[in-house]
Amino acid sequence: MKFAWLILVFLLFSFSCRRKPSVETPVFSRDIFIARLLYPVSAQFPYRVYVPKDRKAGERLPVMLYLHGSDERGSDNESQLSGLASLIQEHPENFPFIVVFPQCPAGRFWDSGMIGAAMAELDQTVTEFDGDESRLYLAGFSLGGYGAWTTAAMYPNKFAAVMPMSGRLVPRPAERKSVAPEILQLVDAADPYAAFAGKLKNIPIWVFHGANDPIVPVENSRQMARALKEAGNQNFKYTELESTGHVSLNAAFSDPKLLEWLMEQRLKGDRAEELPGRSQAGTAMQSFSKF
16 A cells, blocks of 8 residues: 555656646736726727826826737737836836737737727827827837838828837738728739838838848838838838847837937827827727727
8 A cells, every 4th residue: 555655656746747837928017007998899909008107297198009919919918018018117217108008819910900999099098198199109019010010001190100120011811801991002002112101201110120030021121111211201210130030129129219219209290280099089999890
């Protein structure tokens, strides 16, 4: 009997040694990254919001809409924080603005419906936290980089600055059915890069892309850079990161000149005649409700 007990203990110990250690998803404090639901759509569209702790009373801060990559898709209202939220926690001084983190569900991309939901979440955040509607920023990484290009083209008078990172421009064939008609017109042009550039020529844009990206070829951003230059964009920057693969997020937000550039951007001239934000909330709500 004693011998059998020893064998059982040995087997249990051996089994525990062979188990792979569990990898826990980091949980970001909801005191720092506030959880919200898109009203009145309920739990279908959760999102998180970062508001700087040192915000002064009555101060109207810029607001950034951040679109995550494909690995962060889901419905936990947590995974979309991966990457950028860690950078914010490490260096909050580099983020003196509000950040909105929508989450794209598994199996979807930043299609017309999801972009509409993200825009409505942005508008809701601007209203709740009294954000500065003349200083709205748009950033996206990887799949979110694609989302940033598409969103900017759908709302060319909305953002004071746009920052796509490691993103493609053209939707895949299977994605076309969920892309907005005005985007398909640009995509189906003889030169889609020139068509997009014509739409975006008045928007301040800074593109980041790794030179050795094996997932989204850097040529996507190179072609867009050439097109924006030829279109006459007077406030366009392109940073190609040498010896860098797909992940350009850290390098982009670690660039000391980025914050300075962002904080200089504000809607001006014709683009400021109708300030974005609350005025376009209804359009955005209608857009995502179709999908």
